[in-house]
Amino acid sequence: MFFDDERSARLRPQILTEVVSQYLNDSERAAFYGLPESTRIRERAKIISQENLRIGEHCWIGEGAVLDASGGLEIGEHTSIGLNTLIFTHSSWLSNMTLQNHSGSDLIERKPVKIGKGCFIGGLVVIMAGVTIGDFATVQPNSVVAKDVPPRTLVAGNPARVFQRYDEEYIQSEVERVRAENARRRALSDDPSGWGSPSGDFSG
Template sequence: MTRSDKERMLAGEPTLSGDPELLEIAARACFAFNQAHPDDETRMDHLRPIFGEMGENVWIEAPLYVDFGELTKIGDKVFINTNCTILDGGGVTIGDQVLIAPNVQIMAAGHPIKASDRMVYPFENEPERMNFVNLAGPIKIGNGCWIGAGAIILPNVTIGDRAVIGAGAVVTKDVPADSLAVGNPARVVRQI
């Protein structure tokens, strides 16, 4: 039996960007939430069907950009500030009591480093559009973490419980629990 691009994506294997199932999921992800009026007391209700799991007492500020949504799990008492981008192709897990500052990018998706591995292909029926190879890897953010403004978290990263990621940090490898990581690439500067 042939596996779908979604199944291959979840396994961390290469997929093509033009897969119709994946494009359909991405197209519907956050439109209703981002279009809701700020005074609309029901705007958070738009997110429950988007995410794979969403805990209690979650608050997210618009705009929010999510690739698929169903591959993201959010715990209880989470606050995500404005302009967060979640590319969740590899799966994203956000623990309980997590604070995510403005302009954070959680990137559980990317492309192969070697040019020949990410070759661009024209779509069969639309030669003016281009297709490319995607890769994905999971991101896990532990309980009680604080992700500073403008931080970027890359695929295949686990951030341990209660860790703090400094503003503007680019997280390329695991960060242990109870530690402060800053810089590009992020490195642990002390235990907290």
């Protein structure tokens, strides 16, 4: 049933690592993968070539995300990667076009991806090889990022393009708005001790 060739021997530890990780909580999984202690990595997330991944403190990786670090992947501190998001740092396009898509093909191309600090990458996003996403950028869900994203911008679409730019003043005004609203909701809530916004209808 199990092959005993070089490729199988190389892939088997990664397969077993993914199986074992499904039985761990976020913090245990981060420790298991050797990520910073403050990392929260959800179930079914997959890291390819983990040795090429550099990730900052307080990052969140959503369920089913695939982080391909084979070409080099850097994720800055306080960045979230949405569920089922795909980050590619390699492409087999040329090996497909030339009918040379065999294991070990020398036509695989690798380019690093860099995602800055304080970024919010929505769910179901695809980030292509070679892309740099600037600090404090937001990528809306279902976007395909095929070129660099400037800092402090919101991008969306396929291909993703800039829809909004925001400065520190705008962010601070949003911080004040959300904190005030959450304080109001907690004051009306049956459980005022919780963090963030209490659930329920507080429109009255």
